[in-house]
Amino acid sequence: MLSRFFKQPVCPESPQSESDTLTEPWRKIPWGCKERDLQVVRDYKPHNEELEQLRIMLHGPTGSGKSSFINSVDTVLQGRMTSQALEDAVSQDTFTKEYRTFKIKRSGPGTLYPFVFTDIMGLEKETNQGVSVEDLKLAMSGHIKDGYNFNPFSAISVDNSCYNKAPTLKDRVHLLVCVIPAASVNLQSAESVAKMRAVRLAARNIGIPQLAILTKIDEACPQVKADIKNVYMSMYLKKQMEVFSDSLGIPVKCIFPVKNYHSEIDPDDDTDTLILSALKHMINLGEDFVNQQ
Template sequence: MYRQALVDHVSSSSFTKEFTTYTIPKEDGQSLYPFVFNDMMGLEKGDGVLVDDVKLALRGHMRDDYKFNRQSKLSEDDPFYNKNPSTNDKVHVLVLVIDANTVSMMKDEIVFRDIRREASDLGIPQVAIFTKIDEACPEIKKDLKNVYKVQSLEQKMEQFSATLGIPVNCIFPVKNYHKEINLNSDIDSLILSALKHIIQCGDDFINLKKSNERLTCFNKV
């Protein structure tokens, strides 16, 4: 279990206040897996991250530890503004994380779509993760293996897909570690499956960029 990203189960507003990059160490403790997670403030209406800040982060202009400001976006003269982002600074996959219990109450679909359009303009693939599926669906709480058999969850995924346009096969349901203090293979299988698909999307994005660069060079010759 990874507990570096702090959470709050009491407040309804986003607990994340700074742009933070998380790396995952390998079992040997000497090296890291070749991917990172960039955690951002949530999109809570009136108390969440500014859409313009998300767009800057997608393009790699946001440095680690930038503290989000609801009153103004990151400016070019700010020390946390990265003027010359490298490929590693840029986002390769946009992941929308949403509580499965709140799908029917979504009110910020216009904001989500605005961010998706920006990501699409950059060619960045987009996926969604449904969390707390066991709380949203009693059948899953009884047996996590029922996750793809429960009609109510399927309906939530289809509703979310219809609202935001993300295909159902790009929406991954997971159960959060909440009460558990030891690893559980059923919980892990869903989390690792989602992670595998996210990494594959990132690989496809990078490979397509490289392919386009080679094609451009060929055309110039």
């Protein structure tokens, strides 16, 4: 099954041929309805009285855009460019070193949205680099506190001050999101794929719902770079999503292509629409999970 992960051609630099472009979008998305989608997010409140916020954990290879996605969501909800999660455009190694939860402010003073994002160290292909699968398992179960500096050589010990010996529902992860660049789907090593698959199975074993985000879609496909509304007209992106689904087992309906904010200085409605589409599904899946606890 993993062999399919490495054989898909990259999107051509030249304009795509007619066979690369679908005549109809294969997934419907409500372009022009940003304000409606924003209101859905603004109105959300967890129904489970034990919780104030859903906890969404992002994981994936180094440089996949996890921190950028957090900042992009923050940008959409604030209506201005933000950079709450630190990003790095130079280092090839993971820039995020510690376990950290990011809260997003509402427009009113002192109020927060009822969901948080947990950013973690990237999954490196080498065994002794990046966050360990064992640490991820413990984090998903709520055993790791904010501020823990990941050690690629060993998992957190119960004696560590950042080890939570008695996690409650609010400490646990309520949704796991795998983040990977669209053009890198066919470039991931077997070791990286195995790590991502191990994390997925660990989440399954404790019942945590999962979805995936394909980032950098504009860099992956010139058709989308020309007009982001072509995202579901691109045969290349559709194939990438299918290959990713076959490799990790995440259903295509749970994979969302997005463009994170990178060089822009002002938000864009169409970029926001894709981010909101992914965010709404995250909230729905997380809400379903906590209501079953």
